[in-house]
Amino acid sequence: MAQITFKENPVTLLGNEVKVGEKAPEFKVLANDLSEVTLADSKGKVRLISVVPSIDTGVCDQQTRRFNEEAASLSNVEILTISVDLPFAQKRWCAAAGIENVQTLSDHRELSFGQAFGVAIKELRLLARAVFVIDSNDEVTYAEYVSEATNHPDYEAAINAAKEAK
Template sequence: MANITLGGNPIQTVGNLPQAGTKAPDFKLTATDLSDKSLSDFEGSRLVLNIFPSIDTGTCAQSVRTFNEKASALENTKVLCISKDLPFAMARFCGAEGLDNVTNLSDYKTGDFGKSYGLTIANSALETLLSRCIVVIDTDGTILHTEQVGEIADEPNYEAALNALS
């Protein structure tokens, strides 16, 4: 279990992120059109999984904006923004912001993604939400880079995630 903080107060996740060099666990998430998406739907593309608690917080919204901006310059790379938000909220946010270089996916139905990736928050006011993490996956499904952000209110290290793709 990862030890992280929320406003400086210690909290934990249900496990640890998968290690770089291992195969990414498969997932079943819900897209904004309510269709199911799995890892195989993105086969052949490099992936940046931008994982966060809720699109309705400033830091989460900023991470989506930042990756949307940077994604347009990345070759054969898709940015998947993943939370437990309802797909409607994620579509509303990206529509209002004019963000179209990211794919929004939700773990709201089962929470299995958060459990299999070890990043569901185990305690605190945010219990059952997803912690702030980045997972970078190569075209063959191998994990290149992970980051469990230590303080939930902090932004991820965008450059480290993008550098893992070079």
């Protein structure tokens, strides 16, 4: 299991760590309009999944903006940002930030994504910072569990993995 800290304090992650080469686990999250979204909804596409603790914090804001900017160079990739923020807060944040190339999704209801991908922080009921790339056949081709939740992920590695995925 990935060893994660939050503000330098160790935390417990629920679920199983997802590894490159494995089939991506199914999950159920909410779109900004409260409709359910699953992995199967984007079947046949490459997905870059950016996981953030809370969209309203500095690093999470920067991470989401960075992947939004990179979307132009990732024409065959669907970019999803998942957090436990309420869908209404995500929608309001996206409108204020001008985010149009990333779909924000909420895992607040069931922690379905967090537990399926091993990023649900037990002590905080937040998601640990992570990035996953899933190819069109639902295989995980890239997985980064950021060891300190307040640090940035390796943007270049994730973007390159998304460009290489088929």
